Amino acid sequence: MKRRLLITGGAGFIGSHVVRLFVNKYPDYQIVNLDALTYAGNLENLADIQDKPNYVFEKGDITDETFIDQLFQQYQFDSVIHLAAESHVDRSIMDPLAFIRTNVLGTAVLLNNARKLWKDDLTNKLFYHVSTDEVYGSLGEEGLFHETTAYDPRSPYSASKASSDHFVMAYYHTYHLPVIISNCSNNYGSHHFPEKLIPLAIHNIKNNKPVPVYGKGENVRDWLFVEDHARAIDTIFHQGRTGETYNIGGFNEWKNIDLIQLLCNIMDRQLGRPEGTSAQLITFVKDRAGHDLRYAIDASKLNKELGWAPSLQFEEGLEKTVSWYLANETWLHNVTSGEYQQYYNEQYQKR
Ligand code: NAD
Numbered sequence: 001m002k003r004r005l006l007i008t009g010g011a012g013f014i015g016s017h018v019v020r021l022f023v024n025k026y027p028d029y030q031i032v033n034l035d036a037l038t039y040a041g042n043l044e045n046l047a048d049i050q051d052k053p054n055y056v057f058e059k060g061d062i063t064d065e066t067f068i069d070q071l072f073q074q075y076q077f078d079s080v081i082h083l084a085a086e087s088h089v090d091r092s093i094m095d096p097l098a099f100i101r102t103n104v105l106g107t108a109v110l111l112n113n114a115r116k117l118w119k120d121d122l123t124n125k126l127f128y129h130v131s132t133d134e135v136y137g138s139l140g141e142e143g144l145f146h147e148t149t150a151y152d153p154r155s156p157y158s159a160s161k162a163s164s165d166h167f168v169m170a171y172y173h174t175y176h177l178p179v180i181i182s183n184c185s186n187n188y189g190s191h192h193f194p195e196k197l198i199p200l201a202i203h204n205i206k207n208n209k210p211v212p213v214y215g216k217g218e219n220v221r222d223w224l225f226v227e228d229h230a231r232a233i234d235t236i237f238h239q240g241r242t243g244e245t246y247n248i249g250g251f252n253e254w255k256n257i258d259l260i261q262l263l264c265n266i267m268d269r270q271l272g273r274p275e276g277t278s279a280q281l282i283t284f285v286k287d288r289a290g291h292d293l294r295y296a297i298d299a300s301k302l303n304k305e306l307g308w309a310p311s312l313q314f315e316e317g318l319e320k321t322v323s324w325y326l327a328n329e330t331w332l333h334n335v336t337s338g339e340y341q342q343y344y345n346e347q348y349q350k351r
């Protein structure tokens with residue numbers, strides 16, 4: 001079936017992988033990427049597909065009701081994959097209101113416009129909301145997050161994502177809007193903004209700068225290669241059941257300090273430095289406020305019902321990721337210097 005698909009946040013890290021996958025795999029779909037191009041949005045991420053006939057970029061803010069209304073009228077979307085968000089926990093501690101605005105209000109504006117546009121015919125419509133495992137709170141040493149785990153968000157970021165999930169389900173129950181939510185664990189891979197642990201550490205090691213590890217480095221995260229997340233979104237979008245939530249994860253738990261040690265070894269090898277050189281850069285710093293101890297996802301529902309499984313072992317994915325960053329120094333330079341924010345003006349505004 002031909003789709004008129006809105007993808008929000010497609011210039012960001014995960015969004016750009018989702019847009020690339022969909023644009024290349026579904027030439028019959030009309031795909032609109034809506035992104036405000038905040039500090040985290042980088043159209044250079046999509047330079048390889050920007051001229052494809054089934055792809056359009058629209059710059060705009062999901063909290064802007066008038067603009068979103070016009071966009072829905074103009075394109076008559078039948079489906080939405082919603083990724084646009086403020087995504088960094090440390091920033092949410094500094095500026096919670098920005099997270100409430102985009103993640104809660106922005107999601108509600110999109111839901112409301114989907115409801116208005118689809119009110120007379122809900123067949124073949126879908127609002128797919130991309131969320132996080134952080135809504136479940138923090139685990140102790142044992143156990144996994146299941147789809148039935150009670151929400152217990154503990155940072156302003158996770159509280160805003162939990163709230164947006166609740167609005168999505170409220171629209172399902174109240175208005176019968178066809179919705180799906182997926183809650184994913186930590187992603188890593190190419191085009192990841194170097195404020196998050198893995199790309200920050202790669203960037204700092206490359207430049208012989210300290211690698212900050214919060215607290216004692218004992219916190220545990222469950223890492224998934226970003227292209228596996230994009231494949232999961234593709235699977236759930238096409239085969240998932242409406243009204244359901246699906247957990248996505250790699251069954252791949254790492255203590256931060258062990259992950260950084262592994263990354264240091266890979267960096268030493270790929271940079272041709274003597275073993276142990278990069279590890280000397282590890283620096284323990286003040287802990288994050290309210291730092292969740294452990295996340296770990298049970299992704300067996302997605303595996304059993306829809307047949308999805310991660311494709312890469314972590315070491316292999318991390319090797320690929322390091323290789324990508326070392327081969328794409330210009331991307332990293334443009335992001336860290338701020339030059340990437342010129343790309344929209346140069347490539348789009350002159351059209
Ligand atoms: P990101 O910060 O890299 O990208 C977010 C994108 O949203 C950017 O392109 C930004 O410009 C855009 N955006 C922000 N505010 C906007 C607004 N008001 N209007 C329009 N666009 C706006 O984030 P990411 O890591 O790619 O995460 C994407 C989604 O996946 C988020 O919803 C996040 O909560 C979720 N998620 C992320 C992870 C992860 O590990 N990164 C894991 C699970 C879920």
Ligand code: DAU
Nearest residue numbers: 087088089132133134185186195196197212213214219256
């Ligand atoms: O679990 C999914 C979530 O993963 C997503 O919803 C978020 O959008 C995404 O940012 C990510 O959140 P985290 O807070 O887990 O990711 P981050 O890379 O910021 O941190 C990973 C771990 O590393 C965490 O325990 C904090 C720690 N850390 C982070 C940074 C930036 C450090 O020790 N040092 C650092 O400099």
